[in-house]
Amino acid sequence: MSTKIEVNAMGDACPLPVVKTLKALKQLDGEGAVVTSVDNETAVKNISKMAQEKGCMASVEKISDSEWHVTVATAGAVADPEQDGADFCGASAGKGELVISVYTDCMGRGDDELGHKLMKAFIFAVTQQEELPATMLFYNGGAKLTVEGSPVLDDLKALAEQGVEILTCGTCLDHFGIKDQLAVGEVTNMYVIVEKMEQAVRVVRP
Known part of the structure; x- marks a missing residue:
């Protein structure tokens, strides 16, 4: 029974x-x-x-x-x-792999207009690297970069086509009311975000 x-x-x-x-x-x-x-x-x-x-x-x-x-x-x-626990939410970053963690759509502090330009330049620069990241994590303001109308959407789609895992925090998308606008990658949760960071040897945060 x-x-x-x-x-x-x-x-x-x-x-x-x-x-x-x-x-x-x-x-x-x-x-x-x-x-x-x-x-x-x-x-x-x-x-x-x-x-x-x-x-x-x-x-x-x-x-x-x-x-x-x-x-x-x-x-x-x-x-x-x-x-x-890592198995239930898809592939985990392997040992030695690079994870890029993006928590804002504005890179650095001092001038937001400049920060937006810097973030766009950063994402483009990622596409030009010999070693691409295994995973890119987007949360808080960074979630705005993976939706329709994002200035870096084309670059993120190009990275996804090359096998880079693009994951965006679902709670963050819900908070900003943009979940239905997600245009690249998949929705994830904080459990997976923490696991990706823990299992990667290198985590880069712009």
């Missing part, structure tokens, strides 16, 4: 909904399902992606405009999240 565990992640910011769901799946230790209640679509997407990476089935029920129930069903034990 399968077991069902209910998880309340209402009001939780990423990556807590994913982490809570993953820990509940571990507790099942066999066939069963975890039903997680969340209040934002970013959490829905992140949990669903985790389920796919773990070989589980995910289904979503929208209860209201501010509540979703994500059911993750498994036919067997799920690996310990403390051992392979």
Whole structure:
């Protein structure tokens, strides 16, 4: 007989909904399902992606405009999240690889107009390097660089075509109201951002 565990992640910011769901799946230790209640679509997407990476089935029920129930069903034990937590959100940066962390659309302090020009020049310069980064992380104001109308969008698309992983914080996109404008790469969460930084030998922040 399968077991069902209910998880309340209402009001939780990423990556807590994913982490809570993953820990509940571990507790099942066999066939069963975890039903997680969340209040934002970013959490829905992140949990669903985790389920796919773990070989589980995910289904979503929208209860209201501010509540979703994500059911993750498994036919067997799920690996310990403390051992392979990186696996559920896509490829991790390998040892020795470069990660570029972009937290603003304005490089440096002193003059914002100049800062925007410098950031555009920086991203272009990245495209010209012999060694390209494995991953580029965009969060807070940096999230504005990966959406439609961004002055560096063409350069970021060129990097993505060459295999550079472009990840943008979903909470940040939601905060600025631009999630539907994402034009390059994928949405991610803080759990993955931290893992990418920890697993890279070098992290560059303009």
